[in-house]
Amino acid sequence: MATAPAANDNARPSRLGPFLRSPAFGLVLVALLAAAPAAAVLLGQPFWLTMATRVAIFALAALSLSFILGQGGLVSFGHAAPFGIGAYAVLILADLGFTDALVAFPVAFLAGALFSGVTGTVALRTRGVYFIMITLALAQMAFFTFTSLSAYGGDDGMTLWARSTVAGQKWLKNDLTFAYLAIGLLALFLVLGNRVLASRFGRVFRGLKENESRLAALGYDAYPVRLVAYALAGGVAAVAGALLANQTEFVSPAYMAWQRSGDLIVMVVLGGLGPLHGAIVGAAVVLVVEETLSHLTEHWKIIFGPLLILIVLLRGGLIARILGGRRG
C-alpha cells in the first residue's frame, strides 16, 4: 500500500484539537444526537426522529468500519455484507418464531462476526489492493447468495412482520423508544470500542497499521490480531443491520449492495479516519447531505459524486481537519 503522506502538512493543532479527539468528545456527540429525538417529539417533527435514528444506526455501522479501517488500516470494501447479514438474521429468526431482540440481536452479532471471521481468514492473507478487491468480491458473494434465497423474497426482499420484542414486550413499536435503543447501542459500542483500542490487544492492532515488521520483531503475530478485530467489527456492523431491519421493518439484499459498502467508507473518511467517534460525524454529514440533495433533485448523485472527488483532490475534508485526524 502506498504510504500515506505525513499528517502534519496542515495539522496545526488548535487548543480544541486534543479535546475533539478525546473519547469524552465522542460522548458529547452521542449526547447531541440523543437530544434530537426528544426535540423532534417536542417540536412535532416526526421526520427528525426518523433521521436521528438513521444517523445512529449508520454511525454504529461506520464506527465498526472505522475500527478496522481508521485504526487498523484495513480498507474493507465489503462492510455492507455483515451489516446485511445482521438484518437477515432478524428476518430469518422472526420467520422461525424468535421475535425477541434479546435473541435476535446477539444472534445477529454472532452471524456477522462469523461471516467476517470466515471470510477474513482468506482476505487477511492478502494486502493492499488485493484486500480491497477481495472484501468487495466476498461481500458480493453474500449479496448474490441472499438474492437467490427465494424463501426470503430473493431479489425483492421481504417485509418484517413486526419489530422485535424486548423480553416479550412491544416497546420498540414506539419510534421514540426505538430511537433511544439505537442511540444507546451506539453509545455502548463507542465506549466498548474505545476500551478495546486502549487495551493491550487494541494497541497491538493499531501498531500493526504503523509498522508491522516492528511488531513482528517484538513477537506479535499480525494475522490472529487482525482476524479477531475484523470479526468483532463484522459483529457490530450486523447489530447495526439488525437495527435498520427493525426501523424500516423491511429486509432486502440491497442492504449489502456494494454501494452501501462505499457509503460506509465515505462516512468513515469524512469522519476523519481518526478516533472512532468521527464515524458519528461522518454518518450524520453523509445522511444530511444525501437528504438535502435529494430534495433538490432526484439525480442528487450527480452532485454527490463530484463532491467526493473534490474532497479527495482537495486533500481531506473540513471535518477531518476539525477533528484533527489523519486523512485518507
Place this chain on the structure above:
Amino acid sequence: MNTTLLLVQTLNGLQLGVILFLVAAGLTLVFGVMDFINLAHGVQYMLGAYLTATAVAWTDHFGLGLALGMLATLAAGFVLEILVYRHLTGRDHLEQVLATFGLILFMTEGVKMVFGASPIAMRTPEILSGSVVLMPGLLYPVWRIAIIASGLGVALLLWLLVARTRIGMLVRAGSTHAPIVSALGVDIDRLFMIVFAFGAMLAGFAGSMAAPILSVEPNMGDGVLILAFVVIVIGGIGSIRGAFLAALLVGLVDTLGRAFMTDILKLFFANSSAAKAGPALASMLIYVVMALILFFRPQGLFPAERR
C-alpha cells in the same frame, strides 16, 4: 444433463470469459503500471455499450457505429484521465477508492439522466444475427460466436502489443519497475495515460459486444467490474496472461455452475432442497473458487514479479 447442453453452456462460459478478459485486461494493466485501483472501470464498459448503441442507431450501420463508439470511448478515457485519474496516481489506495466511487456515482447518474433509467436495445447486424448449426441438434447464435472470436482476436493482438512492441515493453517494464523505467527517461505519466485510455476502450469494446445479448442499462458495469476484480485477483494483478486464463476459468465456472448446480445437487439431495440450494450455491461458486485459490496462493496464479 446431456452433451448438447454441456457444449452450449461451455460456449456460453467461454463467451462470458472473453468479455471478462476484455474488461480485466485494462484494469490489471492500470493497476500494474501505476499501482492504481480503479473502481470506475465498469463505468467504461457501460459507457462503451451506450455510446456504441447510440452510434449504431444514428449511423444505422453496425461497423461504423462500433468504430465511432470505440473512438468516443477512447476519447472519454483520455478526458477522464486528464480530469480525474492523473491527479490520483501515487495517492493512497483509500483515496483512489473514494474518488473513483464518486466517479461511478456521477457517471451512472449522468447516463441515467441522458439516456433514461430503462434499458435500451441494440440490434445485432444482419449477417451476424440468427443461429448456425454447430453439430446435429446444436443450434448456436452467430452473435455469441462473433463475441468469442473477436474477443480471442483482441486477446491475441493485445499479447502481440504487450510482448512484441516497444510500447508493450515499456508497459511490462513499468508494471514491475516503474521508478527505474522513469529514471531511464520514459515519461511514465504519458505511458499511464495511454494505457488507461486504451484499457477504457477495451472495456468499452466488451460492453459494445455484450450489448445485443444483455440489456444496456446504467448499472450494467457493476456486476462485470466485480467479476473482473475476481479475475485479476485470481490471475495475479498486473499479469495479462493470468487475466486471460482466470477470465476463462471464471466464465466457465460461473456459467456451468449456474446451469448444472441444481442438477448435480439432485443426485445427492431431495429435489426440493436441491432446487432451493442450487441457485444460491451456484452464485457463490466463483467466490469459493477464488477463496480457495487465494488461500493457497495469496498473490494469485501468475503474479507479476514485483521489485
